Amino acid sequence: MSVRISFALVALFAFSLALAAAAGGQARAGDQLAQAKPQPSGDAAPAAKPAPSPKDYGVTDTARPSDPVLMGGFIFRQRCAVCHSKKEGVKLAYGPHLAGIYGREVGSTDWFRQSSALTEASFSWDEEKLDDFLQDPKKTVPGVKTDVVVRFKRSRTALIAYLKSLK
Ligand code: HEC
Structure with missing residues (x-):
């Protein structure tokens, strides 16, 4: 037991x-x-600043922001800002500045790489010309040295609304 x-x-x-x-x-x-x-830890590299999003500006319908100028601004940053400055004083190597582009005479900046195709063209930028140019730059200004195309009408309309706001 x-x-x-x-x-x-x-x-x-x-x-x-x-x-x-x-x-x-x-x-x-x-x-x-x-x-x-x-x-x-204190000496870690600071986190990269996240790219701005429409949500930062209180826009909830991000697939299609209701304000075209706002939408155009986002398209501009994604598709144009790498080559074009929106300010007259800022000179970028890849394209003329677009301050006051709406109503401006084509090829009228002092951008050093401007083609003669652009300077010799003669019209001022309005909605129709911008819309044509963004669909087919070489058709609008033969010989121009850019072929950036914005395919969707809705995007071009927003972009043009934004370009109009650049003073
Ligand atoms: C890869 C660089 C590049 C990108 C991206 C680009 N462009 Fe351009 N753009 C140019 C260059 C270069 C010229 C001038 C071409 C020339 O001198 O023949 C030009 C010219 C223009 C002009 C005529 C300017 C004037 O003074 O008459 C407009 C308007 C324009 N671009 C709008 C746009 C818009 C809007 C976008 C965005 C959708 C865009 N571009 C994206 C390079 C670019």
Whole structure:
């Protein structure tokens, strides 16, 4: 009888030891995971500023912002700003500035790489000319040195609304 009881006690003791070891193992694994996580540190590089989104301006219907000037501004930043500045004072290497483009005489900036095709053309930029140019620049100004096309009418309309707002 007593042999059986002490055997049971030994077995229970061994079992609880095994449980404790298993729990300890888990805890250690947990500690390692915690250490593997990146720790916030003061000298880490600052996170890159996220690109502005229509949501930052309170626009919720982002697929089709209701304000065309706002929509046009986003298209401009994505499709045009790499080559064109919206300010007269800022000179970019890849295209003439577009400040006051609406109503401006074609090819009338002092941009140093302007083609003679552009300077020799003679009209001022209105809605129709801009819309044509953005569909097919070389047809609107033969020989012009750009072939950036904005395919959708809705995008061109928004873009032109934005270009009109550039003073
Ligand atoms: C890869 C560079 C590049 C991109 C992107 C670009 N353009 Fe241009 N754009 C040019 C260049 C270069 C010229 C001048 C071409 C010449 O001198 O023949 C020009 C000329 C123009 C002109 C005529 C300017 C004037 O003074 O008469 C307008 C308007 C224009 N671009 C609008 C746009 C719009 C709007 C977008 C965005 C959808 C755009 N461009 C994207 C390079 C670019």
